Amino acid sequence: MRWFDRLTTLVKADAHGVLEQLEERSLLAKQHLREAELEITRKRARSEALEEEARAIADEIGRIQAEAASLDEDVELALAGGRDELARFALRRLIPKRRGLETLRQRSAEIADERSRLTAKLAAQEQELEELERRVRARLGAEENSSRRDAAPEIPPADEEIEIELLRRTRSRAAAAELSR
Secondary structure, eight states, rough: OOHHHHHHHHHHHHHHEEEEEEEEHHHHHHHHHHHHHHHHHHHHHHHHHHHHHHHHHHHHHHHHHHHHHHHHHHHHHHHHOOOOOHHHHHHHHHOOOOOOOOHHHHHHHHHHHHHHHHHHHHHHHHHHHHHHHHHHHHHHHHHHHHHHHHHSOOOOOOEEEEOOOOOOHHHHHHHHHHHHH
């Protein structure tokens, strides 16, 4: 009888250990999934920030181009009128505008390159996230089913339980036999 009790205790302890390992694995899988979702959210936010910056730069380029065109007309007008000093004044204002335009165009190109790389990486990682979510859900479902089966390990009935069940059945057979007479 002591041996049987020890075996029962061992089975229970082993089942609890398996459940703890399954819970730890599922927690790790959930944590990895959350981290992947956070990374994708961060990249989406970065992409939106780049898009907003590109719009602001495009607006600034349009504004500076209009100012440069106006200054260019002023230079032509001053030169046509023989007013070299006015032409120099307009050129002093025009040249920095052109440099600023070039800087903004370069930044706009950098943003476009970064956005295209980020968009490609984001698309690939979104597909990987979908696959990871599918695998995690499948694993958690399998672990949940496994834990349900392992949660109630079969414990063999005690000798006393067998004796009581035998007495019940014997009594019900005797009652059935008496009724059939």
